[in-house]
Amino acid sequence: xxxxxxxxxxxxxxxxxxxxxxxxxxxxxxxxxxxxxxxxxxxxxxxxxxxxxxxxxxxxxxxxxxxxxxxxxxxxxxxxxxxxxxxxxxxxxxxxxxxxxxxxxxxxxxxxxxxxxxxxxxxxxxxxxxxxxxxxxxxxxxxxxxxxxxxxxxxxxxxxxxxxxxxxxxxxxxxxxxxxxxxxxxxxxxxxxxxxxxxxxxxxxxxxxxxxxxxxxxxxxxxxxxxxxxxxx
Numbered sequence: 204x205x206x207x208x209x210x211x212x213x214x215x216x217x218x219x220x221x222x223x224x225x226x227x228x229x230x231x232x233x234x235x236x237x238x239x240x241x242x243x244x245x246x247x248x249x250x251x252x253x254x255x256x257x258x259x260x261x262x263x264x265x266x267x268x269x270x271x272x273x274x275x276x277x278x279x280x281x282x283x284x285x286x287x288x289x290x291x292x293x294x295x296x297x298x299x300x301x302x303x304x305x306x307x308x309x310x311x312x313x314x315x316x317x318x319x320x321x322x323x324x325x326x327x328x329x330x331x332x333x334x335x336x337x338x339x340x341x342x343x344x345x346x347x348x349x350x351x352x353x354x355x356x357x358x359x360x361x362x363x364x365x366x367x368x369x370x371x372x373x374x375x376x377x378x379x380x381x382x383x384x385x386x387x388x389x390x391x392x393x394x395x396x397x398x399x400x401x402x403x404x405x406x407x408x409x410x411x412x413x414x415x416x417x418x419x420x421x422x423x424x425x426x427x428x429x430x431x432x433x434x435x436x
Contacts, residue, residue: 283345
């Protein structure tokens, strides 16, 4: 199994060895809040329960976060931003574009298919109805960051002649949507089991096939301005 799959969340949430006591306490609170929000949802979670699970006093909790809404926003945006940074580390100088995108697609799907990730998406969607800005913050910290990084990678590949794309932002959306095609929707509605490794591999291969058919490098000899090939005698 991929190292990205095993360590994505740990890397996104891990604390540096020289982290200050204040930051460590904040991270401790966020980890406790994550457990409570996933178990109880936004409406069902209470600051008292979060303080208890995080192992801090209620007074300490309010020093760091003055409301449940602010705590929820910090938790969701920081985790999604960290995941975007880990998943979308793309080597623009690697000539094997298909290999880079395959690694990204596999890591992305492995993360998206995890039950706790699906639960976090449902949790944010539920809270966003009441607090739309929370949904916007989640979207901007996660999906938007990932799309921006992938779009920038595509810009470099177009410059290098490895891809042929008019709108790299749209192409980034296409690639990620192709990867989760037929999978994310059923998971959000709790239909079936989490995807197997074989299903993930198959989805990514299909995504790559369609993506390169649309955006692969164009063969100059097949363009409209190319000279016609001589007919065989």
